[in-house]
Amino acid sequence: MTGSLASAGPLGAPVVAQVTAIEASLFAFVVLTALFTALARDVLAAVIIFGAYSLGMAALYTFYRAPDVAMTEAAISAGVTTVLLLLTLAKTTRLDHEAAFESVNLPAAGAAGLLFAGLMLTMGDIPAVGSADAPIWSNPDVTQWYIAETYAETHVENTVMAVLAAFRGFDTFGEAVVVFAAGIAALIVLHREVFA
Amino acid sequence: MSLVDASLAAGYTLGDFLLVAAAGFAVLAVGMLYRAVVGPTMQDRVLAVNVLGTNTVVILAILGAALGEPTFLDIALVYALLNFLMAIAISKFTVERGGVL
Amino acid sequence: MSGTDAGVDDADTETAGSEFASGGGFGRDRPPRSDGRLDSERRQGTPYTESQVIMPTVKIVTPFAFTYGLFVTFHGGGSPGGGFQGGAIVAAVVFMIAFAFGIEATRQWLANTVVVALAVGGTLVFAGIGLVPVALGGAFLQYELLPIPDPVKYGMEGVEILGIGTIVAGVLIGLFFVLAKGFSEAGGFADADAFDDEVGDDPGTEEGDEPDGDDAADGSPEGDSVDPTDGGTTGPNAPGPAATDGGER
Incomplete structure (x- = not known):
């Protein structure tokens, strides 16, 4: 990953060490927050640490130049998920715990570790970030076409939005209906007929 | 982004130094995480997350400058506006455990 | 927070009890707070007063955040x-x-009709924009056939703004209200939380149009702006699984 990023960075060879510095710190932050979210004994503490997790993820997405994803992460995590989880906590009971962290269930941890190890075995076949072997570069006729032709085709500068709303419009319609169905499902599960 | 690409010293551009600064802020975020995880009271955690949010706004702004992408500031704005929501949500939840919501 | 929490006009013993209840949440080594629980009568007697920090700040921040949300939607x-x-x-x-x-005040200000109209209307607009080209002999969402200038761009903008944006806003607001109401075994509108403390103090609410003490209206289809559970019926023995744990830490 380290070597390939040099070609991805637009700033030349000296960037390599610094790119890995910011990446490493953001990765450490994200992994630590995810770990402590899982380990926190108190549910409210887990919700708060999960909010911190979203902050790191948004910065990471931004660094990889995916500002649309980062903005979705920001709006949904900071604005919506935390609030909905807090409301759920307010409507249920939260037990008082003496211990700060969950005690690790060893068999479950072993199973999760095995799964993790199995998944890590596949990492060798995944192309590095920015690598020329990555599928997004290996067939540039497809991927580069969107970048080159989006404005001419749709008169919209944001390629992501053009792909979502025009090139893959039917998928997006399905997603919008899924969001709508989620609201209906919440009403059904909570035995309500109105959003009030 | 000629200013960002201008060489400052020893071949390093201003963008490089900005990236180093962003990495420094990311390291600081790991430090702030200690208070969010350990913090004996919920108020400590709320403050830690609020500081982390401000820190993320700074990281995003620096990244926008260093990578020459002014639109990254939009994401920083989202966090600047919505981090406040997270803070008031948690802090009002800690009063009578959400009974005042 | 304990200063705003305790009532101003309390007797000395009451103040001591409230201080004990609210301040007890801030340390890990707090004593047991059997008399400070949310469902005890004394706790009901000293309602939480609105924060003098949060309300003005929200008044300032909200217009900017709303404008920025519209900007993100329209400038996508x-x-x-x-x-x-x-x-x-x-x-x-x-x-x-x-x-x-x-x-509760927000729920009355933003009626169920508005929320449902946002969600349903967004879905219908999206489907409508998709079906207009079908009616004109094209494919679903074939923007070129829309009878507007620059059809691809403004068709997409219409889908994003009037379709997806309204669906997401409506459904998320609706989820928020539904979750805030909580779940009741009766399956109706029963609620156990002291929501009525704040309703009367908000300038944007219509007061006095809620019937009192009618919290078993199972499956009642009403609820546009009048909620049958707002008034009264938040005594210590109110039904529901909600908060029975007093303090915080």
Whole structure:
């Protein structure tokens, strides 16, 4: 990953060490927050640490130049998920715990570790970030076409939005209906007929 | 982004130094995480997350400058506006455990 | 927070009890707080007063956040963002108002009709924009056939703004209200939380139009702006699984 990023960075060879510095710190932050979210004994503490997790993820997405994803992460995590989880906590009971962290269930941890190890075995076949072997570069006729032709085709500068709303419009319609169905499902599960 | 690409010293551009600064802020975020995880009271955690949010706004702004992408500031704005929501949500939840919501 | 929590006019013993109840949440080594629980009568007697910090700050922040949400929605074609993100930000603005001024007050201000109209209307607009080209002999969502100038761009903008943005905003606000109401075994509108403390103090609420003490209206289809559970019936023996744990830490 380290070597390939040099070609991805637009700033030349000296960037390599610094790119890995910011990446490493953001990765450490994200992994630590995810770990402590899982380990926190108190549910409210887990919700708060999960909010911190979203902050790191948004910065990471931004660094990889995916500002649309980062903005979705920001709006949904900071604005919506935390609030909905807090409301759920307010409507249920939260037990008082003496211990700060969950005690690790060893068999479950072993199973999760095995799964993790199995998944890590596949990492060798995944192309590095920015690598020329990555599928997004290996067939540039497809991927580069969107970048080159989006404005001419749709008169919209944001390629992501053009792909979502025009090139893959039917998928997006399905997603919008899924969001709508989620609201209906919440009403059904909570035995309500109105959003009030 | 000629200013960002201008060489400052020893071949390093201003963008490089900005990236180093962003990495420094990311390291600081790991430090702030200690208070969010350990913090004996919920108020400590709320403050830690609020500081982390401000820190993320700074990281995003620096990244926008260093990578020459002014639109990254939009994401920083989202966090600047919505981090406040997270803070008031948690802090009002800690009063009578959400009974005042 | 304990200063705003305890009532101003309390007797000395009452103040001591409230201080004990609210201040007990801040340390890990707090004593047992059997008399400070949310469902005890004394706790009901000293309602939480609105924060003098949160409410003015929300009044200042909300217009900017709402405008920015609209900007993200409307400007999705030229900058990061789009209907989904903008709708989420607009919904977050409503959450902000609800946290500052009370969820019940917000629920009455933003009626169920509005929420449902946003969600359903967005879906219908999206489907309608998709079906217009079908009616004109094309394929679903074939923007070129829309009878408007620059059809591809403005068709996409219409889908993003009027379709996705409104769906997401409406559904998220609706989820928020539904979750805030909680779940009751009766399956109706029963609620166990002391929501009525804040309703009367908000300038934006209509007071006095809620019938009192009718919290078993199972499956009642009403509820546009009148909620049958707002008044009264939040005694210590109110039904429901909600909060029976007093303090915080």
